[in-house]
Amino acid sequence: MSNEIKTMDKSPIVKKKNTDEAVESGLAKLTRERIKNTINQVLQNETGPRFKAYVETCMHCGLCAEACLYFLSNDRDPSYSPAGKVKQTIWEMLDKKGEVSIDFLRRAVHIAHLECNVCKRCSMYCPFGIDIAYLMLMVRRICHKLEITPLYIQDTVNSHSATMNQMWVKEDEWIDTLQWQEEDAREEFENLRIPLDKVGADIMYSVIAPEPKFQAGLIYQMATIMHAAGVNWTMPSTPGWDNSNMAMFTGDNEISGRIARAFYETAARLKVKRVVMGECGHAFRSTYDVGNRWIGWAMPPFEVVHALEFYHELLTSGRIKIAQKYKKTVTLHDPCNVSRGRGLHDMAREITNMLCESFIEMTPNREHNYCCGAGGGVINCGPPYKGERMVNNRVKAEQLKATGAEVLIAPCHNCHSGLEDIIHHYNLNMEVKFLGDIIFETMEKKIYQSGD
Amino acid sequence: MNAFIDFIMGPMVWITFLIFILGLILKIVLILKDVNAREPYIYSYMTLKHSLRSIAAWSIPFFPKSTKQSPVFYGVSYIFHLLLFLVPIFLTAHIVLVNEAFQVSWIALDDSIADILTIMVGLGLVFFMIRRMMVPEVKYLTSCKDYLLILIVALPFITGFIAYHQFFLYRPMVIAHVISGEIMLILIPFSKFSHMIVAPLTRAYMGSEFGNVRHAKDW
Amino acid sequence: MKNKIIFLSFILFLLTAVVAFSNTELERLDNSDFQKPQRPGAVFEHDGHNEMAGIDDCNVCHHVYEGKKLVEDESSEDSSCADCHSLKAVVDNSITLELAYHKRCKNCHFEQNKGPVLCGECHIK
Known part of the structure; x- marks a missing residue:
């Protein structure tokens, strides 16, 4: 096989299983x-x-x-x-x-x-x-x-338990981060707002804790998209804003249930019509499929929409227009929790084709795509296990390499981080992007007026 | 001796089918009772449409992706399972016996064809056995119980084949054939053979979770 | 020693030959009334069987029915079984030819607890 990649440092890792x-x-x-x-x-x-x-x-x-x-x-x-x-x-x-x-x-x-x-x-x-x-x-x-x-993932659960978010983000830090992003974005869009706790908004936008912690730019991007599309939206300022749920992956069902409940209650308090989730797979699984069951709802008590669905809606309704299509060749990774977990793979392709000039499929794809190797809490077990994770992801690397694409779209945080590790480890010379990154780069940044 | 044969081919057949059918019914009832008691929520996810959709998709030869990836195994498996039912039900000798008991009969396979099909069942079992011994990921999962299952299915076919051809020990061979067939049927509800009815249930549940909740295909 | 082996081999050869060719000498029931018989006709030596079984009356097997009722003291050895028992069940007689043969032999063999009852014990290849 031409795309086969030689495994690095294989023998020491495989023979001795790591622990912490x-x-x-x-x-x-x-x-x-x-x-x-x-x-x-x-x-x-x-x-x-x-x-x-x-x-x-x-x-x-x-x-x-x-x-x-x-x-x-x-x-x-x-x-x-x-x-x-x-x-x-x-x-x-x-x-x-x-x-x-x-x-x-x-x-x-x-x-x-x-x-x-x-x-x-x-x-x-x-x-x-x-x-x-x-x-x-x-x-x-x-x-x-x-x-x-394992230590690292248990720490995220401890954080969930104490703060209702995964990354020990304090309440004031959270609000501060949102306001900071709002301020920055206002240099680009004069009247842009990140409305906090706006009761009765159409949409509550919800992210995972790593966004304010390390990737605040993603909140900035979404704010510009919301603003450009003229959406009546809000973000909660109180615990319950983090939709991630690591307890779901450690079997700590009691805490997992608390997290999901806090999330639903936040949305209920804000009386929003629906919740839009950031580009995260496991958080979507938690609020769409798992958390609701633990609390006793067959399905979520209100509409929970993954970012991908939301983008699709904005793009097809013309509320977001693409100024110039993305030039680089892209390929698409179907995250388990949005394709196999929600059947959004066809939508993801439509979006990709609307945004990008040249889209190369990876094989296998859609429901049958190989896992990123990071999700399900694996990457969250942390550095002690990174070496073996890379060995365990060799086939994923081969699959990515075979596409020859310059950019890898992965609409999921876990996948995103895991795929970046794979790309570095196997020297794949690819760039990993969220769909939001590409929308932000290619969209017309003028404000949507209804009737446009 | 004839009295013994009369017993295993008369009352014992009744007992066998009674255990086989009631056992399967009991199995389903117990599962449903258990579901009602402990996991009643699964009904809020199960739909007839998605259950049947999944079962149907997995019943079409070489339609699911897995079947395309392992065509030899699935090919043998499809034929084997089909013949497992077909050969005994449409075997002339069996129909003659049913006809003698109930004066009911149906279309029968030609003996020469049934003979070839029996050999195919045997080859299928040999394939499963060799696969268990040779393919590492299957060997890893295999214990003697798995070989025992193969043996239990093989015995009625082997003894039936030898008896039909009257190679040797005719009377003992027929007796062994009848008893091993009865053992196989009796064991179905109480062993891994119960996948005959449990597998459609697990498939239906997974099909419903995929179709109804996940809006995705599970094949 | 050598002679002994040759002698034993000869005996063995004879035995094999006897087994191999003995079938052709068996007296069988005529199965030409069946359209496509799956098995050779049943081995049945009429006189030997009756002598061994102690059957003197012909109508034990060669019976006569008037409607649904057995006619005692009459027998039907002058007519063929197929005259009454057809290949397919009919309103007048639901007992097919095949069933008539099988039940006639097997029922009695089960009652007497002796004689062949399994397919291949009569339909010897």
Whole structure:
């Protein structure tokens, strides 16, 4: 294969699985009794017929392997196949009725948190539609209850718990950041506002905490888009503004539920017609698909729209006009949570074609796109695991390289960060962009008047 | 001896089908009861349309992407599963026996054709077995129980084949054929063979989650 | 020693030959009334069977029915089975020819707990 990329530093990483001090100190505190009780409590009381059906019905056919980025990137090592991961975790927990060793748990944490992005691609390769991502999340739930969740992601959950945002952003810092962006943007658009807590606005715009923390420019961009399109919008100033939800990925369902509730309640308080989410996949999954269930709504209590849908609406209705199409060749990465998770892949293509002159598809694509290798909380486990993540993402790098595109569009924060790592590690000479970046670069920056 | 044969080909067949059918019904009832008790919310996601859409998509040979990626396995698997039902149901000898008991009969396969199809079932099982031994990701998941499942399915076909050709030990072979067939049927509700009815349920649920919530295809 | 082996081989050869050619010598029921028989006609040696089974009355098998009622003391050995039992079930007689043969033999063999009852025990290849 011409696009094959030689794996770097492979042997030391693969042979010795990394760990971190949170995992190790957690493991050191465990007793046999606690391990057994916790595993059995979760598997017996927190699962149901679905879990049972998934475990009992699996015919051990191995077809799911073909779906998994980890399996493919590790030269088809069977221990990385989706069912192989279930065998090394759930099956053994069930076989031994929860009486597993510390070494087993060290391996289980690693598998569930670092060798699976819970992207659900494998469910599309299992003839029976077994939800292996759900089983991996069950393992994470057990790890959470045993307090052996990896350090960095646990820290984001702690932050969620204390501040209702993922990055320890203080309330005044948040408001300050928004006002700072507003001020900057007003140099470009005279009357631009980032309206805070505007009750009854049409739209509440919501971002993830890394935006005010590191990428405030993204808020600036969205503010200009909102302004140019003449949208009646607002952003909340109070906790609940962060739509991310790392607790969802550590199995800390209680905190996950609190986060989602705070988010919905904020939108309810502002009496907005709907919520537009920034270009983040997992946050969308949390508010559109997962958080609502934990709180008890079948579907979100009001319309939750991913940025991609919103852009599509602005572009097709002509509220945003493109001055000049983007010249560089672009390719599009379909994030699991917006394509496989919400079916927005065709819309993403329409937008890309409206914005860009030359669009190259990557293969596979749409629902079948390879995972970015970062999502599902994997990248959030932090630096101790970055080296092996790069090894595990080799096939993704090959897929990207094969497109030959100059710019890689990824409408998801997790994907974005992960893909940047891949591009650096494998020297791919690509630039990663959000759709918002390209809209901002190409749009007519005059203000929309209704009837235009 | 005839009394014993009369038993395994008479009352035991009744018992077998009773366990097989009631077992499957019981299995579904228990699953539904469990769903009602512990996960009733899944009904708010399941729709008939999306359930059937997914099941239908996965029933069309070589339509889902996975089937295109592993065409040999799926090809063998489709034919194997089809023949697994087809051959016993349309076998002349079986129809003759049903006719003797109930005076009901239906169209039968020619014995020579059934013979070839039986060999194909056997080859399918040999393929599954070799795959389990040779393909690393399958071998990794395989335990002796998986081989046992293959054996349980193989026995009625092997013994039936030998008996039909009257190669050797005719009477013991027919007895083994009847008993192994009954064992297979009885085990269906209580073993991984229950994928016969549980797999459509898991597929329906995943199909609904994808179709109804995720607005995406799951094939 | 060598002679012994040759002798045993000869015996074995004979036995094989007997097994291989014995089928042709078997007395079988005439199955020419069936359109496309799937199996060879059932092996049945009339006199030997009846002697062994102790059947003296012809109408045990060669019965006569008047409507749905068995006519006692009458027998039908002068007519062919297919005269009454057709290939497909008809209103007058629901017992097809195939069923008539199978049930006639098997029911009795099950009742007596002896004799062949499995397909290949009569339809010997």
